[in-house]
Amino acid sequence: MIEEDDENVYDGRYADFKIVVSQSDKVITHTCNPNKLANIFGANPQAPQFLTPVFFKTAVLDKYRDEPSRYDVESGCLRCKRNGGALWCIPIDNHGKGCVSVFLGDLGHLPYAQQLHFASQNILKGEISDTFFKSQIDAEFCDSTHPVEVFKRLYYQLRSVGWEVLGWHIFVPLADGDRHYMSSLKLLTHNEQKEFDEQILALTKILIESLNKKELKRFLTCECEDKGITLLENVFARQNICGGERHIKYLRNLQDLRSTSVAHRKGKKYAKVCKLVGLDVKPLSEVIENMFAGAVDLMQYLLQNVERFKKGADHVLARHA
Numbered sequence: 001m002i003e004e005d006d007e008n009v010y011d012g013r014y015a016d017f018k019i020v021v022s023q024s025d026k027v028i029t030h031t032c033n034p035n036k037l038a039n040i041f042g043a044n045p046q047a048p049q050f051l052t053p054v055f056f057k058t059a060v061l062d063k064y065r066d067e068p069s070r071y072d073v074e075s076g077c078l079r080c081k082r083n084g085g086a087l088w089c090i091p092i093d094n095h096g097k098g099c100v101s102v103f104l105g106d107l108g109h110l111p112y113a114q115q116l117h118f119a120s121q122n123i124l125k126g127e128i129s130d131t132f133f134k135s136q137i138d139a140e141f142c143d144s145t146h147p148v149e150v151f152k153r154l155y156y157q158l159r160s161v162g163w164e165v166l167g168w169h170i171f172v173p174l175a176d177g178d179r180h181y182m183s184s185l186k187l188l189t190h191n192e193q194k195e196f197d198e199q200i201l202a203l204t205k206i207l208i209e210s211l212n213k214k215e216l217k218r219f220l221t222c223e224c225e226d227k228g229i230t231l232l233e234n235v236f237a238r239q240n241i242c243g244g245e246r247h248i249k250y251l252r253n254l255q256d257l258r259s260t261s262v263a264h265r266k267g268k269k270y271a272k273v274c275k276l277v278g279l280d281v282k283p284l285s286e287v288i289e290n291m292f293a294g295a296v297d298l299m300q301y302l303l304q305n306v307e308r309f310k311k312g313a314d315h316v317l318a319r320h321a
Contacts, residue, residue, distance in 0.1 A: 014108055015115035017054045018122050027124060032107035032115060039105075050105030051137070053093075055126025059189035060100050060118055061092075068183040075149045076135060093132035095144045097187060097289075101126055103136075147292040148185050154299035155206070158306075165306050171210040181205045187292070188285040196284040197261055203291060204258040207298070208251060229255060241305050250294040253277050 014033040021028055030037075030048050037043070037050045064071035064078060072079040079089040090109055093101040107115055134142040143153060155171070162170050174182060181202040188195045211228055219235045229251045236244035253276055260270035274280050279287050 011112060013112040013115075015112065015119045017104060017107065017119055018124060019048060019052050019054055019104060020124055021048070030104070032104050034105045034108045037105050037108075048104060050103060052104040053101045053126070053128050054104050054107060054118075055123050056100045056102070056118060056121040057123055057189070058094075058098070058100055058187070060121035061094060061186075062189055063117060065184050065186060068180040073183065075144045075146070075152075076132065091132075091136060093129055093136075095129035095131040095146045095149065096127065097146070099123065099126035101128055101132070146187075147289060147296060148187060151292055151295045151299065152182070152185065154296060154303065158299055158303055161303060161306055162309075165310050166215075168212060168215045170212055170215075170302060170309070171207065172212050174206065174210065178205060185292075188288050191283055191285045193284065196288060199288050200254065200257045200261065200291070203254055203295060207295060208255055208258075235309075239308050241308050243301070247294075247298045247301055250298060254291065254294075 014031045016029045016031055018027060018029050020026070028048075032054075034050060035043075036047055037052075038045055038047045039050045061073050061078070064073050070081060072081060073094070076091055076094065077089060078092045080087040088110065090102065090106045102118070107118060110118070129145075131142045131144050131146075134140040144150065159169055159171070159173065162168070185199065185202055188199070208228055211232060213227065213231055216231050216235050219238050229248060232251070233244070233248045235241075236248070253273065256269075256273045257277065260273050271280075277287055278290070282290075
C-alpha cells in the first residue's frame with residue numbers, strides 16, 4: 001500500500017536541514033526547497049547551492065532497506081517503487097562507511113514525510129565519497145568502493161560470466177521470497193547483535209545455501225553425498241583449482257556463525273566460533289566488514305577460475321557422452 005505522503009511529492013512543504021557553509025565553516029539551517037537555493041544559472045545568489053552536501057547517519061537508510069517491496073536502496077540511488085516504475089528517485093552517496101550524504105536540493109524532491117525522516121538523522125560531520133563526486137559532479141562512470149556494493153557487483157558479474165561460460169550458475173539465483181536477503185545487505189549501523197545475526201543469515205543464504213549442488217556433483221566421478229561447502233571443496237581438489245583453502249575456511253566460519261548464533265541458542269560453540277572470527281577482540285561492526293571482505297575475495301577467486309570449471313564441465317560431458 002502506498003501511503004499518502006508518498007503520493008504527494010510536491011505538496012509545497014519543505015523541511016530544514018543543518019549544513020556547514022564551506023567558506024566560513026558556519027553551521028546554518030536552511031530549507032531544501034530547490035526554488036530557494038542558488039544554482040549555476042544565478043538564482044538566489046545569497047542562498048546555499050543546490051549541490052550543497054547534507055550528511056546523515058548511515059542508519060537513515062535502514063527504514064528503506066526494511067521494506068524492499070516498496071523501496072530500492074541501490075548504489076548511489078534511493079527509489080520508491082510503484083506499479084513496476086519509480087514514484088520518486090533521488091541520488092544518494094551511500095558509498096562511504098561513516099555517513100550518507102544527499103545534495104540539499106535533491107532532498108527537496110522527496111515527499112515531506114521522507115524529508116522529515118532524513119532530517120531526524122541529520123549530522124554535521126561527513127565527507128562526500130570520491131565515487132559520488134566523480135559520478136555526480138564530474139559526470140564520470142565510477143564503481144563504488146563500498147565493500148557491500150563491491151560484493152554485489154562481483155556476485156552479479158559471476159552470475160553473468162558463469163552463465164556465459166558454463167551455462168549454469170555456481171550460486172543458484174535467489175527465489176522471489178529470498179531476494180530481500182540481497183537488498184538488505186549492509187555494514188552495521190548500530191553495532192547490535194540483532195543486526196549482526198541478520199547479516200550473517202543473509203550471507204549464508206546467498207553464499208552457502210545457494211551453492212548449485214546439482215551441477216557441482218557432476219564434477220565428481222562417483223555418487224557423492226557431500227553437501228554444500230564440502231562439495232565445493234572436493235570440486236576444487238578434483239579440478240586442481242589451487243588456493244581455495246582460505247575460501248573454504250571462510251565459508252565454514254560463516255556457516256558456523258549462522259549455526260551457533262542465528263539458528264540456535266548461543267552457547268559454548270558460539271564462543272569458540274567467536275574466537276575464530278575475532279569477535280572476542282573486535283566489535284561486531286568490524287567482523288561484519290571482514291565477512292564482506294571475505295565474500296569479495298571469494299567472488300574474485302571464482303571469477304578467476306571459471307575457465308577451470310568450464311574444462312571440468314567439458315570433461316564431465318565427454319565422460320557421459
